[in-house]
Amino acid sequence: MRLRFGPAALVIAGALALAGCGGSDTGGSGGSGSGKAELSVGSAYMPQPVSDDMAAGFLTVTNKGGAADDLTSVTSDIAGQVTVHETVDGAMQEVKSLKIPAGGRLELKSGGDHLMFEQLKRKPKEGQTVSVELHFAHSDPVKVEMPVKPATYTPKTGH
Template sequence: MRRLAVSTAGGLAAALALTGCSGSDGSGSGPGPGKAELTVGSSYMPQPVSADMAAGFLTITNNGGTGDELTSVTSDAAGQVTMHSTMGGAMTEKPSFSIPAHGRLVFKSGGNHLMFEKLKRAPKQGQTVAVKLTFAKSGPLTVEMPVKSATYNPSTGH
């Protein structure tokens, strides 16, 4: 019985490994040099201290061979979501952000960030906020952004 379980687990692992090798076009090469391969991580929203505005942070990683561009962000939790950069203490709204091939776009406190304006409800710590990211070349991604404490620091986890 134990041998069967090990054999079945090994077979499953091999099947999953083979599945991961084939690209959607059947070439077996994955995204290749001509496509972006975007993933999102480290997303969070500090619990807003204002009734009508909140900030959001995340990292978009591009493991593909070509760059892409984040062109808009929307959320049912807000009337609008705008993208901003902060340089030398000055905040500037941006229409888009580039995501380089084999690179990252980081939204963090004190730097690039999202502004959720005209909040429709006040997100509370422990809840999540759905955020739709739209790109120039890739399909949209929807992220469930957890709401953390107003003083949350991702480097310490508190």
């Protein structure tokens, strides 16, 4: 499925384009052996949604292990569904999974790969946190508390 940005999505995309990634590391999964993924999650945040039914989320998954893994799905109690998207040539496209390379990282950031929270059950406000659970092909799920930042948030650190 390939989605093109319409006028409403351009407003959201414009607000999100002003945002980056920042924050502290939380959570972890995997083992210390070189043959397993060793995942940690950091730089998580959600810009305060400008829409009543949709929001975006950003974070970084770091893999210090010797095996790759895949982010396969995300769940959250605030959304009817959370989908994983990549952005190619200005168009966001839902994907079934995103690779986390061995010894590498998966960066979900404004203008690139990201999470879409759809069918919001409540609209998160700046200062609140959103609980999400990341699911992987091989590693145990990781729970993350995602702080809600201003819609125009630009972190001082991160990628």
